[in-house]
Each structure stands twice: as structure tokens, then as C-alpha cells.
Amino acid sequence: MDRISFIERALRGVLLALIVLFFLFPIFWILLMSFQTNEQILRIPPSLSFVPTLDNYRALISGHLLTSAGSLDIAFMRNLGNSVLLSTCAVLLALVLGVPAAYAFARFKFWLSEDIAFTLLSFRFAPPLLVLLPLSLYFQDLGLVDTYVGLIWVYQLIALPLILWIVRGYFEDISPDIENAYRIAGHSWLRTFFKIAVPLAGPGIAAAGLLSFIFCWNNFVFALILASADKQPVTVGALAFVTASGIQYGQVAAAIVLSVTPTLLLALYAQRWLVEGLSLGAVKG
Amino acid sequence: MAQIEIKNLRKSFKDDAVLKGVSLDVDKGEIVTLFGPSGTGKTVLLRLLAGIHAPDAGTIALRGRDVSGSPPDKRGIGMAFQNFALFPHMTARDNIASALTARKADSAEIARKVGAVAQLLKISHVLDHSPRELSNGQKQRTALARALVADPDILLLDDPLRNVDAKLRYEMRLELPALLKRAGSTVLYVTQDFKEAMALGDRIAVLLDGEIEQCDTPARIYAEPVSIGVARLFGDPTLNLVAVEPRLVDGAPEILVGGATIRLPASYAATAGGSYMLGLRPESLRLVDGPAPGTITVDLVAVTPLNEKSVLLLTMEGGQELLASEAGDRDEPRRTGPAHAAFDKDAVLLFDCASGRRFVPADATGVSK
Numbered sequence: 001m002d003r004i005s006f007i008e009r010a011l012r013g014v015l016l017a018l019i020v021l022f023f024l025f026p027i028f029w030i031l032l033m034s035f036q037t038n039e040q041i042l043r044i045p046p047s048l049s050f051v052p053t054l055d056n057y058r059a060l061i062s063g064h065l066l067t068s069a070g071s072l073d074i075a076f077m078r079n080l081g082n083s084v085l086l087s088t089c090a091v092l093l094a095l096v097l098g099v100p101a102a103y104a105f106a107r108f109k110f111w112l113s114e115d116i117a118f119t120l121l122s123f124r125f126a127p128p129l130l131v132l133l134p135l136s137l138y139f140q141d142l143g144l145v146d147t148y149v150g151l152i153w154v155y156q157l158i159a160l161p162l163i164l165w166i167v168r169g170y171f172e173d174i175s176p177d178i179e180n181a182y183r184i185a186g187h188s189w190l191r192t193f194f195k196i197a198v199p200l201a202g203p204g205i206a207a208a209g210l211l212s213f214i215f216c217w218n219n220f221v222f223a224l225i226l227a228s229a230d231k232q233p234v235t236v237g238a239l240a241f242v243t244a245s246g247i248q249y250g251q252v253a254a255a256i257v258l259s260v261t262p263t264l265l266l267a268l269y270a271q272r273w274l275v276e277g278l279s280l281g282a283v284k285g
Numbered sequence: 286m287a288q289i290e291i292k293n294l295r296k297s298f299k300d301d302a303v304l305k306g307v308s309l310d311v312d313k314g315e316i317v318t319l320f321g322p323s324g325t326g327k328t329v330l331l332r333l334l335a336g337i338h339a340p341d342a343g344t345i346a347l348r349g350r351d352v353s354g355s356p357p358d359k360r361g362i363g364m365a366f367q368n369f370a371l372f373p374h375m376t377a378r379d380n381i382a383s384a385l386t387a388r389k390a391d392s393a394e395i396a397r398k399v400g401a402v403a404q405l406l407k408i409s410h411v412l413d414h415s416p417r418e419l420s421n422g423q424k425q426r427t428a429l430a431r432a433l434v435a436d437p438d439i440l441l442l443d444d445p446l447r448n449v450d451a452k453l454r455y456e457m458r459l460e461l462p463a464l465l466k467r468a469g470s471t472v473l474y475v476t477q478d479f480k481e482a483m484a485l486g487d488r489i490a491v492l493l494d495g496e497i498e499q500c501d502t503p504a505r506i507y508a509e510p511v512s513i514g515v516a517r518l519f520g521d522p523t524l525n526l527v528a529v530e531p532r533l534v535d536g537a538p539e540i541l542v543g544g545a546t547i548r549l550p551a552s553y554a555a556t557a558g559g560s561y562m563l564g565l566r567p568e569s570l571r572l573v574d575g576p577a578p579g580t581i582t583v584d585l586v587a588v589t590p591l592n593e594k595s596v597l598l599l600t601m602e603g604g605q606e607l608l609a610s611e612a613g614d615r616d617e618p619r620r621t622g623p624a625h626a627a628f629d630k631d632a633v634l635l636f637d638c639a640s641g642r643r644f645v646p647a648d649a650t651g652v653s654k
Binding site for chain 1: 357373
């Protein structure tokens with residue numbers, strides 16, 4: 001008995017260690033790289049022993065990229081700020097629009113409701129490149145090119161369907177009788193939505209919000225085409241590190257560390273709800 | 286004036302007609318049990334009353350006022366659901382208080398009323414638990430407390446004892462009548478259990494196939510069911526049905542049951558020449574000593590003792606089975622084998638084969654309207 005459980009535990013430990021290594025080693029390596037100079041990163045064979053330097057971070061934060069060919073101005077911190085602003089606003093807007101819509105789709109069967117819901121989902125099927133050309137033309141006419149509003153609007157293509165469909169499943173899982181009971185107790189429709197439906201779908205809303213935040217954060221192509229330098233998020237801003245005199249690996253690594261940190265922290269913080277939320281929906285179907 | 290007035294209510298879901306014209310009046314302070322097999326629309330009727338669904342046709346008046354189109358929160362009723370429908374994210378206390386917070390009661394009043402109803406239902410010690418931490422019985426009591434706390438004058442209870450264990454159901458069946466009378470509310474109580482329906486209801490409304498087949502006091506429903514359908518729903522074991530063809534012999538109606546000729550009261554003369562089903566309650570059928578006129582020769586096949594009574598399985602000539610029940614306090618056990626059975630002629634129920642309606646004897650005094 002003990003023997004079997006010992007082997008089992010040992011195996012489980014080894015497997016877990018391997019998985020952790022597989023997923024976390026790249027992050028660890030990037031973290032190390034961010035404290036090295038380009039020469040240290042590119043030496044062969046690679047080595048773990050180096051004198052850490054904060055030059056990469058200093059360059060990013062001050063906005064002056066020092067390369068062998070000279071100094072270059074980059075707007076990394078601004079890009080990072082843009083990412084935070086764009087993703088946060090996009091997700092908030094998508095929640096404000098998507099959660100009530102998800103509730104409507106879950107609770108009421110109205111004319112064309114399934115078709116509308118599916119159309120919204122189909123935005124996720126279409127490759128972004130397909131819509132980019134017409135979109136950029138429309139945006140030019142509307143004066144939305146290179147504006148935060150325009151980008152946040154476009155980000156709804158990413159965030160809204162995700163929130164709508166995940167949260168809808170959660171609302172459908174709530175027994176309508178729970179809401180009926182609250183109505184019969186004398187509460188209005190709106191109050192029932194906020195006091196019963198939203199709290200009960202809370203894990204799902206948190207999970208959907210977090211996922212769409214990550215998707216928005218990671219978006220590259222919309223911002224590349226529709227925004228110019230001062231509105232661009234980090235994903236696009238990182239292109240600046242590919243310079244005429246080579247790729248600045250140290251700064252790239254530092255930039256990655258800085259740009260991954262917010263989502264990583266958010267995911268760690270919300271992990272409990274995320275796992276509970278995603279698996280709950282999966283089990284209940 | 287009736288507290289609840291339902292007129293000609295119809296409701297379909299897709300092509301499935303669930304209620305086909307239901308009318309029912311419930312007086313103030315009266316407890317009416319809505320009884321019927323599953324799928325006959327009992328719950329739907331309750332939901333129409335609560336305003337969860339809207340009827341296709343017909344009207345509902347509560348306290349003499351038509352409530353068509355008024356939302357659930359404006360109808361001022363209390364309701365307990367079969368699946369309890371407690372709010373999972375609130376404590377039992379907040380669950381119960383939900384009906385009071387909607388009325389903007391102050392916190393002292395809420396605390397007092399919740400405390401009182403919790404004490405009445407013996408759940409004071411679990412008020413701070415979330416529904417997840419409650420046993421089924423406690424959940425059921427919490428749901429009842431939530432329905433009762435605001436002293437609604439109309440209470441709708443949808444089979445609240447369905448999901449609790451047998452012991453608790455028995456306890457609650459004893460407690461509920463007093464509890465409901467004490468609240469003084471007008472109650473519509475849905476159940477699938479005929480014992481519950483008879484124990485709790487001042488009247489029973491029997492819902493069959495989307496229509497109210499009969500609405501009367503428990504005693505009358507049992508003794509004078511209007512149709513085979515109603516008669517079959519009440520009684521454990523259920524009533525025996527034997528095909529008979531009454532005929533007149535010397536001006537008196539007679540039927541042939543299991544080879545024996547049995548004379549019926551003269552009031553059944555009009556049944557002569559028709560095809561009927563004879564309905565016999567198991568407790569009106571008894572074994573008697575020796576052959577005598579009017580007794581049926583049977584074979585006692587099996588005896589099932591059920592503590593307070595025994596159920597006897599008999600077969601008649603021709604193989605048809607009958608169930609009889611008798612008090613279980615016999616000194617010596619019954620032996621299986623040939624026997625003779627007789628039945629109480631006053632307890633005879635004759636149902637028309639074609640329509641299923643009960644034949645109402647012409648001179649029946651005081652028993653039939």
C-alpha cells in the first residue's frame with residue numbers, strides 16, 4: 001500500500017515538476033535575459049553566471065534605446081499605458097454591453113435571438129485580416145482611425161462575443177425559479193438581475209472578463225493597422241526593438257517582463273475564480 | 286367574495302395544451318389542494334397565479350381584482366417552490382428576509398419577523414448557514430419560512446414536501462395544517478400524494494389532463510368520485526374495477542360478479558342494459574365464511590401484511606384479480622386457498638364504460654348534489 005502510494009506520489013511529483021518546468025522556464029529565462037546585456041545573451045555557450053544590469057529597464061523607462069549604432073527614442077512606457085487603457089476600457093465596455101445581452105439571450109426567446117447570438121459569435125470565426133481592410137476604410141471616413149475610441153470599439157470584436165457566450169452559459173445554469181422566487185418576494189426585475197443573476201454568474205463573468213482582457217492585451221493586428229505610434233499598445237510597440245543594428249534582446253526581454261506582469265498578476269489574483277468558473281461551466285455543460 | 290378566482294384559464298407550451306379551461310374559486314382562509322398525477326398542469330397553474338407565466342386565455346382575480354398583466358412582484362403572494370429555489374449566495378436569514386427587504390421594512394422589524402418564523406419552523410439555529418450547508422429538511426423549512434415571513438394573504442405551495450425524506454414528510458404533514466391555519470392565509474397547495482391532499486385540504490381540486498375533474502371535500506371525493514379517473518387516484522391500494530352489465534330481475538337491478546349474482550339498491554335501476562365498471566374500494570371488500578347468496582367465490586393468492594392492515598390478493602373465476610384490505614390485527618394468519626368474498630353494497634361505485642363518469646343513483650340522499 002505505502003509502496004504504491006509512494007511511487008504514485010513520486011511520479012506525480014516528477015510529472016508536475018516537468019509541467020512547471022515546461023511552462024515556467026521560458027518566463028524564468030526571459031526574466032534572466034532582461035538583466036543581461038545583448039553580448040551576454042548572445043554568447044555561446046549560454047551561461048547562468050552574469051553580472052545583472054538594470055540598463056535594459058532604465059532604457060525602457062527613460063525611453064532612450066542605446067544601440068551600438070546610436071541612441072533611439074522609443075515610447076515603450078506609453079505603449080504599456082496604452083495597453084492598460086485599451087484593454088481595461090474594452091473589457092469594461094464589453095461587460096457593460098455583454099452581460100445584460102447574455103442575460104437576455106439566456107432568459108428570453110425572442111424573434112431571431114439565436115441568429116443574433118450566433119452572428120455575434122461568428123465575429124470570432126472571421127480572421128481579423130478579413131475585416132481589416134474595409135474596417136480601416138470605414139474608420140477613415142468616420143474619423144476613428146488612430147483614436148482610443150476607435151480601438152476600443154474594434155476590441156469589442158474580440159471581447160464582446162467571448163463575454164456574451166461564456167456568461168450566457170452561466171445565466172442558463174441558474175434555475176429560473178431562483179429568480180422567480182426573488183420576483184415573487186416583491187423585488188423588481190432590475191433588482192433581481194443585479195442581486196440574483198449577476199452574483200450567481202459572478203465566477204463566469206470574472207472568468208470571461210479575464211480571458212477577454214488577455215485576448216485584448218495580446219491583440220496585435222488591429223492596433224498595428226488602426227493606430228499610430230502614440231496610441232499603440234505594447235504588442236505593436238515591441239516592433240521598435242527590431243532596429244537597424246540588430247534585435248535588442250535585452251530590451252525585448254525587459255519589455256516582455258513588463259508587459260506580461262499586469263496580466264500575470266491579474267491571472268494569479270483571479271485564478272481561483274478563473275478555474276472554478278471555467279470548470280464549473282464545463283461540468284454543467 | 287372568493288380570494289382567488291380563476292376563470293377558464295388556458296395555457297399551451299408550443300403545441301402542448303397544458304391547461305384546457307380551468308376554473309376554480311378559493312375562499313378567504315381556505316386551503317385547497319391541487320392534486321393530480323404529474324404532467325397535468327398543477328405547477329403551471331400555480332405559476333400562472335404567481336405571474337411567472339402569462340395565460341393564453343382566461344382571467345385570474347386575486348382579492349377580487351383582475352391581475353392579468355401585473356408582474357410577480359406586484360401580486361403580493363407568498364410561494365414555496367418544489368425545488369426550494371433558495372438563493373445560494375445568501376444565508377438562510379437573508380433568504381427568509383428577502384420578502385421583507387422588498388417591502389422596505391426596517392432592520393428591527395426584519396430581525397423580529399425572521400426570528401419569529403424561524404422559531405415556528407425550528408430553524409433558528411441554522412439562520413446563518415448558507416443553503417449549501419442545510420439539510421434537505423432545513424432547506425424546505427427555509428423555503429416555507431421565506432414564503433410565510435411577510436404574512437401574505439395568499440400562499441402558493443408547490444409540492445413543498447416532494448424532495449424531503451419520508452419521516453420529515455410525515456412530520457410536516459402533521460404540522461402544516463396548524464401552521465397554515467395559524468397564518469390565516471388562503472392556500473393553494475400542489476401535491477401528487479393523495480394522502481397529503483386529503484390531510485391538508487379543506488377541499489381537493491383534482492386536476493386531470495389540464496382540467497379540473499372534481500373539486501370537493503376530501504371525504505366526498507373519496508366516497509363519490511365523479512369518474513373512474515378520480516376514483517383511481519385515491520386509495521392505497523387503488524380501487525378494483527370489474528366490468529359488469531346490470532340487468533333488471535323482478536324490477537330490481539342485479540349484476541354478475543365473478544359468477545355471483547349481486548342485487549343492487551333499487552336506485553340503480555336506471556343502469557340496466559348498459560355497460561359499467563364496478564368500482565370496489567379494497568376496504569369495502571371482505572372475506573366471509575362459507576358460501577352465501579351474494580358472495581363471490583375467490584382464491585386467496587397472497588397476503589401482504591402492512592402493520593396496521595393486510596392487503597389480500599384475490600382471484601375471481603375467470604382469473605381477474607381483486608385487492609382487499611383488512612385490519613392487520615388478526616390472531617391467526619390467513620391461509621391462502623379458496624375463500625368467499627362479499628362487499629358493502631352502499632360502497633358500490635358504478636362507472637359508465639363509455640364516458641368514465643360515475644352513475645349517480647336516483648334517490649341518493651344528501652350524498653350527491
